[in-house]
Amino acid sequence: MSEMEKVFRNYDQSDVTAAVREHYRKMRQNQTVDYVERMHSKYLKFDRPMGLWEAMLHLNDLIDVSDPDLDLPNVQHLIQSAEAIREDQRPDWMQLVGLIHDLGKVMFLWGSDEDGTSQDEQWGMVGDVFAVGCALPDSCVYPEFNQLNPDMQNPMYNTDLGIYDKGCGLDSLTLAWGHDEYLYRVLENHEENRIPEEGMVMIRYHSFYPWHSGGSYSQLLSEKDKQYLEWIKDFNKYDLYTKSNTIYDLEEIKDHYLPIAEKYLGTGPIFW
Template sequence: MEEKTFRNYEAPDVSVAVKEHYRKMRKNQTLDYVRHMHKKYLKFDKPMDLWEAMRHLNSLVDVSDPDLDLPNVQHLIQSAEAIREEGRPDWMQLTGLIHDLGKIMFLWGSDEDGTSQAEQWGMVGDVFVVGCKLPETCVYPEFNKLNPDMHNEAYNTPTGIYEEGCGIDNVDLAWGHDEYLYQVLKNHEGNKLPEEAMVMIRYHSFYPWHTGGSYKQLLNDKDAEYLEIIRDFNKYDLYTKSQKIYELDEVMDYYKPIAEKYLGKGPIYW
């Protein structure tokens, strides 16, 4: 499939729900909201086996995705299998398999804060930096003006509350599954995934940066390395989407030893 067939948000067949999702996301994802979500969700008090978490994604379809309407677990397996087929390292195969697992927050989420099956604006979709000006590279940039922070002089400049060249590790991104899984794994004692994997997990939805070229004033030298890592991963995250259906149980025999190698055998605390 040609790359131009993906992420076309102006295509006639893009659902009204996709656009409405981004309208809500842009309106509601403020700096205060993001800080509240960190306090609410980063308690790491919900033990769950990795494969149980994977099975829960059989119940979730990502409403922000204009390219795929299958349960999210299918996208994860498609990504992992494409990475495996090209003989990439086992840790990267596992990263492909788990990179969207943060979406299981819908299990204890709510409509009010956008982390439920019905309201996903706090869970999925392209993320952006909060606390500084929203760029035109955001999906549906016409919604930027709906964000209350863009009417606050402290937050609506190119650097906002941040120092120039601070690096993306030191900014707050819109809340979503990327940051949630990153923080969960960072807290997980058994995590032996390399730094590259953690970068892939944390920033794969940060399209205004890695694809749009925005936020140059915030970047540092480390971010140039991150960009290469993300662009490498992105082709497996984006261009492997298809209607091919996998059974999780059929691929578990292969991936389970890899998961145990890098994440251990015990539960993960969400």
């Protein structure tokens, strides 16, 4: 772990609230193969139209309980990431990805405590994700909670390969349900989406820390995933290391990002 990672992802620091640890306990206990399949069926109906900026505004009302580094409304983290990418003069599509990469958290608007997709219960929406259907690695945050997952008592799911084939690749895995996969699926379904593959990979896998930072799941990776890892590592420095207490006004940065959003996502609503 680098010095910067120790600063930003220190789950052992004394001021990390008990809520963070409890969040991950619930996540590990409840995110099973069956649960993820049910969430796909329930939330991937794409029948809720909403404009991009309306969705952004809703994240003013959400603080990510799993984040030990930041207790600001989530929209501030998105703007911080996007502005850092913009400052480095990276491509416009990457600036947009920085701005929207956590937008799947808008799920809380129609979520529930039971699903872990509400403001009060976020274990089905935020936090580091892992693959379901195979053994949980020790690189998960709070690995002592791994054995709480019922699937780890099922011989179909508790081996290194589990339900997967060796070398099948990340795109063949089913990940724990959360905002990454939700936004990825929403954008994949969006006919006007022109975000390049690199950006879609950043959206889908940026919370998959046991893989991209923990080095786990090597038995499941394909050659293509080497390129995915380079893309994620590139994006990660803007997702993780830009967190601060700087407050932005969404309206003040809108003039820059609105044309980019229209270029890659069109002008109509996105169906969630």
